[in-house]
Amino acid sequence: MFDFLDSGQYDVLGAFWVTVQLTLYSAVGSLIWGTVLAGMRVSPVPLLRGFGTAYVNLVRNTPLTLLILGCSLGLSQTLDISLGGDTFKETGFRLAVLGLIAYTGTFVCEALRSGINTVPVGQAEAARALGLSFFQVLTLIVLPQAFRAVIAPLANVLIALTKNTTVAATIGVAEAALLMKEMLENEAQAVFAVFAIFALGFVLLTLPTGLLLGWVAKRLAVKR
Amino acid sequence: MKISKAAAAAAVAVALALTATACGGSDKAASDGGASGDAKKDKIVVGIKYDQPGLGLKTPDGKYTGFDVDVATYVAKELGYQPDQIEFKQAVSAERENLIANGDVKFVVATYSINDKRKEKVDFAGPYFLAHQDLLVRADDSSITKVEDLNKKKLCSVTGSTSAQNIKKTLAPEADLLELGGYSECLTGLENKKVDALTTDNSILAGYAAQEKNKGKFKLVGLTMSNENYGIGLKKGDKELQTKINAALKKMVEDGSWQKAVDANLGPANYKNEPAPQITEGS
Numbered sequence: 001m002f003d004f005l006d007s008g009q010y011d012v013l014g015a016f017w018v019t020v021q022l023t024l025y026s027a028v029g030s031l032i033w034g035t036v037l038a039g040m041r042v043s044p045v046p047l048l049r050g051f052g053t054a055y056v057n058l059v060r061n062t063p064l065t066l067l068i069l070g071c072s073l074g075l076s077q078t079l080d081i082s083l084g085g086d087t088f089k090e091t092g093f094r095l096a097v098l099g100l101i102a103y104t105g106t107f108v109c110e111a112l113r114s115g116i117n118t119v120p121v122g123q124a125e126a127a128r129a130l131g132l133s134f135f136q137v138l139t140l141i142v143l144p145q146a147f148r149a150v151i152a153p154l155a156n157v158l159i160a161l162t163k164n165t166t167v168a169a170t171i172g173v174a175e176a177a178l179l180m181k182e183m184l185e186n187e188a189q190a191v192f193a194v195f196a197i198f199a200l201g202f203v204l205l206t207l208p209t210g211l212l213l214g215w216v217a218k219r220l221a222v223k224r
Numbered sequence: 225m226k227i228s229k230a231a232a233a234a235a236v237a238v239a240l241a242l243t244a245t246a247c248g249g250s251d252k253a254a255s256d257g258g259a260s261g262d263a264k265k266d267k268i269v270v271g272i273k274y275d276q277p278g279l280g281l282k283t284p285d286g287k288y289t290g291f292d293v294d295v296a297t298y299v300a301k302e303l304g305y306q307p308d309q310i311e312f313k314q315a316v317s318a319e320r321e322n323l324i325a326n327g328d329v330k331f332v333v334a335t336y337s338i339n340d341k342r343k344e345k346v347d348f349a350g351p352y353f354l355a356h357q358d359l360l361v362r363a364d365d366s367s368i369t370k371v372e373d374l375n376k377k378k379l380c381s382v383t384g385s386t387s388a389q390n391i392k393k394t395l396a397p398e399a400d401l402l403e404l405g406g407y408s409e410c411l412t413g414l415e416n417k418k419v420d421a422l423t424t425d426n427s428i429l430a431g432y433a434a435q436e437k438n439k440g441k442f443k444l445v446g447l448t449m450s451n452e453n454y455g456i457g458l459k460k461g462d463k464e465l466q467t468k469i470n471a472a473l474k475k476m477v478e479d480g481s482w483q484k485a486v487d488a489n490l491g492p493a494n495y496k497n498e499p500a501p502q503i504t505e506g507s
Contacts, residue, residue, distance in 0.1 A: 073409065077418040088378065088402040169383055172403035181384025184318040189344040191322065 002197075004187045015179035016201050022093070022165040022175055023205075026100035027158055033101050034108025039138055041113055052109070060106040064167050068099040072171035088172060096168035104161045111153040115146030120224075148220045155213035159206045176201060268305045270296045271315030271323050271332035271457075275406065278431020278489045279335055288312050290431070294485035295352055295476070296333040299456065302472035317385075321345045324457050331469065332457035335428060337386070338505065347462065348455030348505045349469035352482075354498040357387050357395075357449035358426035360433060360442050362414060368421060368445055374399045380410035380419040387424040387450075395449055407432060415441065425452050430495035444495060455505060466506040473503060 005012070040052030059067070072095055075081045083098065085091030119142050127141040166177035176198055183194045272292050273280035280292040293312070300310050315323050315334045323329045324346045331349070338348045359379075361368060368377060374396035381388035383403040391401055402419055404410050411432060413419040422429065426444055433442045456473075458465050476482045477500040486497050 069405075069409075072404070073412055077413045077416050080418075087400045089400075092402070169403075170405045172383060172401075174403075178383055178403065181318075182389055183384075185384050185386055185389070186341065188318075188321040188342050191318070 002190075002193055004183075004190055004193075005197075009186075010179060010183060012176075012179065012197065012201070015174060015176045016205070018093075018173065018175040019162070019165050019201075020205065022096060022100065022168060022173065023158075023162045025097045026104060026161055026165070029097060029101035030104035030108050030157075030161070031154075033105035034112060035143070037105055037109035038112035038116065041109065042116055042138070044134055056106045056109055059102055060110070062103075064099070064103050064164055065170060067103050068096055068167050068171055071095040071099040089174070092168070092171050092173045096165070096171060096173045100161065100164060100168070104157060104164070107157045107160070108154065111150045111157060112143075112146055114153070115148075115150035116142055118149045118222075118224075119145045145222055148222050151213055151217035151220060155210055155217065158213070159209055162206050162209070163202060266305075266309050267311055268300050268303065268309060269311045269313050269329045270300065271313050271320065271329040271334055272296060273316070273334045274314045276335065276428055276431055277435050279427060280333070281431075282312075282314075289489070291353070291427070291485050291489040292333040292335065294481075294489065295456075295473075296331075298476045298481055298485075299331070299333070299469050299472040302475065303468060320457055324459055327459070330458070331465070334457075335425065335452075335454055336457050337452040338455040342457070345460065346457045347460050347466055348457055349466045350455040350473055350503060350505055351453035351501045352456065352473045352476075353427065353454040354501045355425040355427040355452040355454060356447070356498075357390060357423060357452065358429055358447050359421040359423050359445040360414070360429040361421045361445055362417070363441055363443045365420065371395055371447060371449060374421070377420040378402065378418070380404060380413050380422050381424055382407060382410070385424060386452075390450055391423060411438070411442075421445070423449075426495065427454075427490060427497075430490040434490060434495075446496075453501060453504075463506065470503050470506055 004010075037052050037056060040048040041056070043049055043052075072092070075098075076091055076095055082091045083094040085094050123141055123145070124137055127137045132140065165175055168175055169177035169181065172178070180194060180198045184191060187194055272288065272290075274282040276290065276292075279290040280288070281290050282288055296312075297307055297310060301307070313323070313329050315329065315332050317334075320332050320334060320336060321342065324332055332346075333352075335355075336342075336348075338351055342348075359368060359374075368374065374391070375398040377396075378400045379391060379396075380402045381391065381404075383405060385403075388401060388403050391397075391399055402410070402413065404413075407422065407424065407428065410419065410422045414422050422432075422442075426446075429444055432438060433444065456469050458469065473482075476485075482500050490497060
């Protein structure tokens with residue numbers, strides 16, 4: 001049933017490695033971008049707050065496929081922005097990471113914002129009473145506590161991100177979903193075996209993530 | 225104990241999910257059968273592509289046009305079905321074998337290249353058309369004349385398609401290949417000069433070039449990079465249907481309807497088709 005794998009025609013591990021790379025780059029990027037967004041949404045400056053709210057609500061409610069396709073058709077093909085990539089392989093990867101960060105950042109932001117709500121108001125008030133600026137209150141007092149409260153929700157975002165990387169196949173990034181399409185084209189007699197391989201691959205990627213981060217969340221939660 | 229309980233719960237959940245999907249499938253089949261009811265003999269379900277201009281296209285007003293559609297209609301007529309008794313069903317590439325094996329469609333006419341792996345699951349009638357992998361370029365571009373030229377070019381094709389794989393693995397491994405979800409998306413890039421050529425079967429390319437909105441913008445290069453024998457897919461082991469369809473195809477070529485259908489659907493792109501191929505399947 002799985003004998004088509006022996007032909008050496010398909011680099012399943014290589015494809016999943018691209019998936020992992022996409023996930024890691026996008027995860028780091030969206031963590032940073034999401035934190036910035038969360039900072040904007042709780043900041044005292046109305047303009048930043050307005051931008052944060054508008055961005056999150058707009059991007060969060062746009063299908064990821066549209067965002068990624070927009071990166072490729074809009075940015076790359078129409079506006080000629082290739083993010084420094086020379087070949088379609090490089091460009092596609094970078095554009096996909098950009099799209100994934102833009103999208104996932106909104107979920108990180110909202111998770112963090114809920115985390116900020118778990119930090120007692122007194123903490124911020126005390127910090128302000130000590131003479132810390134808004135930026136210092138946020139980065140020294142509030143966010144460190146907020147992060148510890150939202151590790152489990154962030155794990156969910158990370159798992160969703162891992163699976164969302166499959167959308168990058170629509171703009172030709174050679175990750176797992178693209179290889180799956182190739183295999184389905186060639187190995188029509190073994191459709192279910194192909195599906196099983198990729199389903200298993202994603203379970204192997206996401207299940208440990210969930211377990212590990214669940215454990216970390218328990219360890220680091222602020223006991224109140 | 226706790227773990228085994230969890231495992232049991234998981235097993236139940238999986239079983240439920242599986243039965244749920246299975247139910248979905250059979251429900252649909254049942255209702256399809258029910259809809260036609262006792263008039264089941266009067267309808268024939270044919271799988272075609274909905275998104276390939278010139279071959280199989282569902283137009284916004286719900287009509288079906290293209291060469292594959294004409295072939296399907298002709299074959300159905302020979303099997304004793306009038307055009308209004310044909311029900312077209314979308315057969316996307318990855319699902320063709322299952323549609324046939326499950327009996328959702330009687331046969332599939334959808335740029336379906338005959339090959340050995342596919343023959344493990346379905347039988348073919350025909351071939352009814354011989355296509356080659358070719359390139360579509362901007363009408364004023366004459367920089368590509370042979371396959372070797374491709375290694376320095378930017379190409380576009382559809383994700384996972386055989387044509388894309390041919391380029392990557394054998395024809396031009398050094399070409400910069402962009403794989404997108406559909407050929408229409410590639411056309412945008414071709415128009416914007418982000419890619420130099422679009423590659424797939426020449427029949428499909430001719431269909432796009434022949435579209436009203438694309439007339440005069442693109443041309444076919446005319447390379448013969450592969451041989452694709454399109455067959456009509458049908459249930460494995462259905463020799464009777466295979467023989468009947470083969471006879472219908474033969475008749476279609478002999479009475480000139482075949483050439484007429486080719487000219488009508490692919491002609492506007494200045495496409496020089498191969499003569500109708502010899503029927504090889506089922507003999």
